[in-house]
Amino acid sequence: MKAELIIIGDEILIGQIIDTNSSWICSRLEEIGIQVQQISTIADQEAAIIEALTLASTRSEVILMTGGLGPTKDDVTKKALVKFFNSELVLDETVLKHVESIFEKYNRPMPPDNRTQAEVLAISEVLFNKAGTAPGMWIDSNDNHFVVMPGVPTEMKYLMVHEVLPRLQHTVGRTIRQRINILTAGLGESFLAEKIRPIEDRLPPYIHLAYLPSYGQVRLRLSGMGENEVKIKNELIAFSNEIKHSLKDYFINDTDEPLAVSLVNLMSDRGLTLSTAESCTGGLCSHMITSVPGSSKVFLGGVISYSNDVKINSLGVKQETLNKFGAVSEQTALEMVNGVHKVLYSDYSISITGIAGPGGGSPGKPVGTVWIAVKGLKNTVSRQFSFGPLREENVMKAAKNALIMLFRLVNEENQIK
Amino acid sequence: MKAELIIIGDEILIGQIIDTNSSWICSRLEEIGIQVQQISTIADQEAAIIEALTLASTRSEVILMTGGLGPTKDDVTKKALVKFFNSELVLDETVLKHVESIFEKYNRPMPPDNRTQAEVLAISEVLFNKAGTAPGMWIDSNDNHFVVMPGVPTEMKYLMVHEVLPRLQHTVGRTIRQRINILTAGLGESFLAEKIRPIEDRLPPYIHLAYLPSYGQVRLRLSGMGENEVKIKNELIAFSNEIKHSLKDYFINDTDEPLAVSLVNLMSDRGLTLSTAESCTGGLCSHMITSVPGSSKVFLGGVISYSNDVKINSLGVKQETLNKFGAVSEQTALEMVNGVHKVLYSDYSISITGIAGPGGGSPGKPVGTVWIAVKGLKNTVSRQFSFGPLREENVMKAAKNALIMLFRLVNEENQIK
Numbered sequence: 001m002k003a004e005l006i007i008i009g010d011e012i013l014i015g016q017i018i019d020t021n022s023s024w025i026c027s028r029l030e031e032i033g034i035q036v037q038q039i040s041t042i043a044d045q046e047a048a049i050i051e052a053l054t055l056a057s058t059r060s061e062v063i064l065m066t067g068g069l070g071p072t073k074d075d076v077t078k079k080a081l082v083k084f085f086n087s088e089l090v091l092d093e094t095v096l097k098h099v100e101s102i103f104e105k106y107n108r109p110m111p112p113d114n115r116t117q118a119e120v121l122a123i124s125e126v127l128f129n130k131a132g133t134a135p136g137m138w139i140d141s142n143d144n145h146f147v148v149m150p151g152v153p154t155e156m157k158y159l160m161v162h163e164v165l166p167r168l169q170h171t172v173g174r175t176i177r178q179r180i181n182i183l184t185a186g187l188g189e190s191f192l193a194e195k196i197r198p199i200e201d202r203l204p205p206y207i208h209l210a211y212l213p214s215y216g217q218v219r220l221r222l223s224g225m226g227e228n229e230v231k232i233k234n235e236l237i238a239f240s241n242e243i244k245h246s247l248k249d250y251f252i253n254d255t256d257e258p259l260a261v262s263l264v265n266l267m268s269d270r271g272l273t274l275s276t277a278e279s280c281t282g283g284l285c286s287h288m289i290t291s292v293p294g295s296s297k298v299f300l301g302g303v304i305s306y307s308n309d310v311k312i313n314s315l316g317v318k319q320e321t322l323n324k325f326g327a328v329s330e331q332t333a334l335e336m337v338n339g340v341h342k343v344l345y346s347d348y349s350i351s352i353t354g355i356a357g358p359g360g361g362s363p364g365k366p367v368g369t370v371w372i373a374v375k376g377l378k379n380t381v382s383r384q385f386s387f388g389p390l391r392e393e394n395v396m397k398a399a400k401n402a403l404i405m406l407f408r409l410v411n412e413e414n415q416i417k
Numbered sequence: 418m419k420a421e422l423i424i425i426g427d428e429i430l431i432g433q434i435i436d437t438n439s440s441w442i443c444s445r446l447e448e449i450g451i452q453v454q455q456i457s458t459i460a461d462q463e464a465a466i467i468e469a470l471t472l473a474s475t476r477s478e479v480i481l482m483t484g485g486l487g488p489t490k491d492d493v494t495k496k497a498l499v500k501f502f503n504s505e506l507v508l509d510e511t512v513l514k515h516v517e518s519i520f521e522k523y524n525r526p527m528p529p530d531n532r533t534q535a536e537v538l539a540i541s542e543v544l545f546n547k548a549g550t551a552p553g554m555w556i557d558s559n560d561n562h563f564v565v566m567p568g569v570p571t572e573m574k575y576l577m578v579h580e581v582l583p584r585l586q587h588t589v590g591r592t593i594r595q596r597i598n599i600l601t602a603g604l605g606e607s608f609l610a611e612k613i614r615p616i617e618d619r620l621p622p623y624i625h626l627a628y629l630p631s632y633g634q635v636r637l638r639l640s641g642m643g644e645n646e647v648k649i650k651n652e653l654i655a656f657s658n659e660i661k662h663s664l665k666d667y668f669i670n671d672t673d674e675p676l677a678v679s680l681v682n683l684m685s686d687r688g689l690t691l692s693t694a695e696s697c698t699g700g701l702c703s704h705m706i707t708s709v710p711g712s713s714k715v716f717l718g719g720v721i722s723y724s725n726d727v728k729i730n731s732l733g734v735k736q737e738t739l740n741k742f743g744a745v746s747e748q749t750a751l752e753m754v755n756g757v758h759k760v761l762y763s764d765y766s767i768s769i770t771g772i773a774g775p776g777g778g779s780p781g782k783p784v785g786t787v788w789i790a791v792k793g794l795k796n797t798v799s800r801q802f803s804f805g806p807l808r809e810e811n812v813m814k815a816a817k818n819a820l821i822m823l824f825r826l827v828n829e830e831n832q833i834k
Binding site: 012013015016017018020022023024025026028029030035038039040041042055188189190191193194212219221223276278282283285286287290291294295299300301303304306309310313314343344345356357358359360386388389390392393395 | 457695721775
């Protein structure tokens with residue numbers, strides 16, 4: 001079954017707010033096997049709303065609309081609905097009492113405009129909104145199901161969970177889309193594709209593989225839909241095991257978690273501790289780790305050695321090393337990682353030193369050159385990266401790649417998988 | 418001039434990622450007086466792309482597309498463009514060399530698929546993409562301007578800033594929306610509104626004031642549009658001066674820069690240095706500072722003292738203080754800031770200690786309790802904050818408020834304004 005979203009809101013079109021509703025709705029629909037094929041974000045204008053409804057109803061069975069239901073004068077959704085469905089607005093007494101009770105609760109007089117909140121389309125089934133004043137509406141017309149909801153995220157979510165999704169699930173029946181997400185790291189999209197092409201070529205038409213790359217990681221999304229839930233599930237598991245097997249060390253998890261969460265859990269389960277010595281990443285790598293709830297069991301702390309003095313005084317990097325090889329070198333990265341390991345007494349340590357840019361580059365060491373070292377229980381690994389010209393991206397890639405290197409070493413040294 | 422966005426990407430329609438590109442693009446277009454009237458988010462499917470292009474070109478002069486330009490087989494944007502424009506793909510040698518050079522840099526063989534990245538539409542003007550492999554394209558056809566860009570945010574932004582916006586600005590001509598952004602910190606939106614209401618009430622209808630709040634800061638956006646550019650500009654300056662004057666100490670800048678940039682420039686101009694001691698923020702505050710190009714002139718480094726041992730061993734916090742007052746206390750914050758000041762020899766130092774959550778709260782010190790201290794050339798200030806239950810938000814608010822406190826102390830002690 002195919003669906004579309006019509007998102008009404010000038011504040012999105014001028015870039016004042018980021019639309020997070022759509023992503024949430026799409027994700028919920030996808031879980032019950034409804035495929036969203038278009039999101040149309042349009043202005044609070046009658047003509048635009050009618051055009052969007054007309055086009056969407058020719059393409060999709062289910063049309064979900066949000067926004068433009070407030071009492072202020074720029075909210076014109078209901079007027080457009082009246083025209084589109086050739087229906088009329090009627091006052092719903094239950095909704096009116098609810099709206100009045102909300103104003104009573106706050107001891108405020110109800111502005112007369114708010115009476116219009118209780119007006120619903122005559123042909124609609126009212127979706128009662130306990131989370132706010134504007135009711136939702138469900139309209140069956142020809143072969144389409146239309147759902148109208150307010151744009152306030154908490155109200156939309158309330159209506160979706162309590163009213164809309166149960167009705168849609170009933171309509172769709174039991175053909176649920178199933179999926180497995182495989183997080184990989186350390187191999188670019190095209191190399192990954194080459195590696196798993198033999199498997200991809202054997203996928204049946206009802207199983208789809210998508211590549212979602214981001215900074216050194218690629219999430220592989222294997223999804224399938226069909227009548228026989230158990231059969232699809234087993235096929236997905238079999239293909240995902242094949243993919244995991246063919247990727248070996250590049251596989252991180254299939255638990256829908258970000259890398260940092262897998263890393264913290266892995267180390268926490270084994271009672272391992274961590275410290276960091278960051279130069280060019282300036283704290284980002286530590287921030288990624290400490291963003292995980294419970295990371296205090298693993299992460300002891302770190303030294304941000306932005307200046308050479310801090311590298312020398314707080315981490316014990318030798319002046320001689322800095323003179324001879326420079327602050328961005330394998331030797332400095334190794335002395336940094338050994339230094340923080342010694343000062344903070346951790347099982348594992350990371351060091352990162354590089355030229356983030358825009359300044360500081362030279363022909364031999366251009367902007368984007370980064371050295372990362374990871375010291376573990378037995379081994380120390382170090383690696384040079386050559387990223388690009390963009391400061392923000394270099395910092396992000398350096399921090400993420402440090403986590404990838406750490407994850408691999410912890411995995412290796414603690415014999416998992 | 419009216420514009421539309423066509424966002425191509427299955428990963429958005431299944432709710433896997435939130436589309437932040439659209440908001441960024443809308444906001445940039447709005448600044449140069451181009452009004453976005455629709456965003457159509459569609460699947461990586463030829464028919465859907467052609468339909469979206471057809472409809473958009475009847476409604477809007479400018480059509481910006483992102484996504485579906487990668488080398489994997491689910492990226493079909495170029496095929497759709499070939500059909501829609503009845504044109505063909507040609508290999509661009511400059512782009513090919515650029516793509517090859519990127520693979521050379523990483524010392525990896527280029528998979529043959531990546532050759533297709535250098536194929537561009539014959540009728541297009543190539544928008545060279547220094548931030549990635551997929552080039553952008555500019556196509557003039559009938560009365561429409563079409564812009565095709567990759568969906569990767571850094572690449573899209575690079576192309577927008579360096580290629581697309583300058584061309585659009587040229588096309589739009591001189592009826593530019595003018596604006597002044599006034600960054601304020603330390604006063605909530607409604608208090609701010611009360612303070613400047615007398616000024617706001619006198620604004621003429623063609624000058625608009627918007628409030629854009631975010632984590633302890635509020636950006637006031639004063640904008641105006643009209644035939645007489647000089648007159649509007651002068652009026653905007655006059656009103657913004659009035660607002661700045663009435664806000665006094667809550668005013669940060671009117672230079673469109675984030676707080677961290679103003680802070681780094683302020684300190685850099687005066688040759689002042691900075692160090693940090695972060696506990697609950699785990700590196701985020703240092704990351705915000707080091708995100709500013711040139712911050713290495715100011716920022717010496719920091720200690721992330723996540724565990725009590727690091728607070729004691731690396732910062733000299735007394736065990737007695739931790740026992741008596743706890744790790745989240747004014748006393749600990751002060752010993753941390755004095756400690757890092759002593760260890761790193763900086764002019765200014767920040768310390769942050771708090772309970773980010775979800776765990777670690779107690780009735781006396783609930784999740785969201787944070788102590789921040791700032792030590793300056795003469796004075797030391799400390800302050801308690803009580804944020805909410807959400808970890809991510811607490812960390813963000815703590816880091817931002819530390820920067821606000823530091824900015825004020827530097828300002829005060831160095832007699833500026």
